[in-house]
Amino acid sequence: MPETELVRRLFAADRLAVAKAISSVENQDERHLDLLNSIQSRLGNAYRVGITGPPGAGKSTLVSKLAKSLNDTGSRVGIIAVDPTSPFTGGALLGDRVRMMELSSRAGIFVRSMATRGSLGGLSKTTQLAADVLDAAGYDFVFLETVGVGQSELDIVEAADTTIVVLTPESGDSVQAMKAGLMEIADLFVLNKADRPGVDQSYNAILTMLQISGGEIGRHADADSWTPFVVKTVASEGRGIDEVSKAVDKHRRYLTDTHKLILKRRDRARRIVLDIVEENLQKKFWTEERLSKLEDRLELVLTNKLSAIQLAEELTKD
Ligand SMILES: Nc1nc2c(ncn2[C@@H]2O[C@H](COP(=O)(O)OP(=O)(O)O)[C@@H](O)[C@H]2O)c(=O)[nH]1
Numbered sequence: 001m002p003e004t005e006l007v008r009r010l011f012a013a014d015r016l017a018v019a020k021a022i023s024s025v026e027n028q029d030e031r032h033l034d035l036l037n038s039i040q041s042r043l044g045n046a047y048r049v050g051i052t053g054p055p056g057a058g059k060s061t062l063v064s065k066l067a068k069s070l071n072d073t074g075s076r077v078g079i080i081a082v083d084p085t086s087p088f089t090g091g092a093l094l095g096d097r098v099r100m101m102e103l104s105s106r107a108g109i110f111v112r113s114m115a116t117r118g119s120l121g122g123l124s125k126t127t128q129l130a131a132d133v134l135d136a137a138g139y140d141f142v143f144l145e146t147v148g149v150g151q152s153e154l155d156i157v158e159a160a161d162t163t164i165v166v167l168t169p170e171s172g173d174s175v176q177a178m179k180a181g182l183m184e185i186a187d188l189f190v191l192n193k194a195d196r197p198g199v200d201q202s203y204n205a206i207l208t209m210l211q212i213s214g215g216e217i218g219r220h221a222d223a224d225s226w227t228p229f230v231v232k233t234v235a236s237e238g239r240g241i242d243e244v245s246k247a248v249d250k251h252r253r254y255l256t257d258t259h260k261l262i263l264k265r266r267d268r269a270r271r272i273v274l275d276i277v278e279e280n281l282q283k284k285f286w287t288e289e290r291l292s293k294l295e296d297r298l299e300l301v302l303t304n305k306l307s308a309i310q311l312a313e314e315l316t317k318d
């Protein structure tokens with residue numbers, strides 16, 4: 001498909017064009033820059049929601065239920081699932097596939113799973129650009145699902161307007177979440193698997209960690225700071241999905257009313273420019289000559305004749 005044709009069909013939300021455009025940015029092929037330039041004027045309408053949390057917490061289940069519910073009321077929804085933990089193995093995958101196929105059969109829902117290995121450049125950048133493609137194609141919501149295990153995954157959800165952290169009553173979930181730095185990034189907590197024992201303890205543990213009491217949840221409408229919601233759900237049965245939708249909507253209104261959405265998007269744009277500049281500089285810097293110099297001189301570092309810092313200085317000096 002020639003590029004102009006691809007863009008035309010992308011704007012018409014042609015699914016094949018959407019898929020091709022995402023592959024193009026994912027692989028950074030020869031036309032991806034032209035493509036990104038062409039879609040720029042169409043960006044900014046999609047609302048981006050990041051979903052993270054421990055593996056198996058029910059993120060995919062929640063996202064698919066949310067997507068269906070939003071689609072039922074006329075919204076078009078794009079989903080990007082990034083799974084850095086073995087995307088092609090494991091028991092959960094078959095379920096994921098089935099769920100995705102079921103979702104993808106709806107005209108207003110587009111699902112894309114992104115491999116993390118082999119993607120060039122920063123994963124968070126690739127994910128954002130893929131979200132841009134969906135934005136340009138007119139999707140009203142873009143969900144970004146990722147396992148909350150490391151910094152790069154956190155970067156992905158920070159590319160979102162609203163970030164949902166999914167936890168379960170399973171032992172230690174909230175402690176793990178705190179360790180992984182998930183507590184700070186959540187605008188909204190979903191305590192999923194509320195059909196399991198220990199829900200109330202977990203609920204209270206989250207409130208304690210957030211240092212809020214039940215009465216304070218959502219008490220922020222015109223305040224300058226946001227207090228995260230904690231919503232209990234049974235995603236597999238569709239329970240609590242509407243509450244999650246409402247909470248996302250409330251956070252969205254909060255961001256809009258306080259003009260924080262525009263600041264967030266400004267930060268995001270800055271970060272992506274910084275990422276790309278860094279990548280470009282690296283690409284330019286690592287010439288064959290410098291790479292071989294690095295290899296040659298490493299011997300000196302290993303024999304303690306030169307420190308790593310000195311070698312780095314040598315390389316960057318000329
Ligand atoms: N009991 C129970 N199981 C659930 C619930 N939500 C999801 N599950 C199941 O938990 C497993 C993992 O769900 P999945 O959405 O793939 O989790 P993810 O790894 O966080 O995306 C699946 O077998 C789901 O059917 C829930 O609310 N209650």
Ligand SMILES: [Mg+2]
Nearest residue numbers: 059060096145
């Ligand atoms: Mg999943």
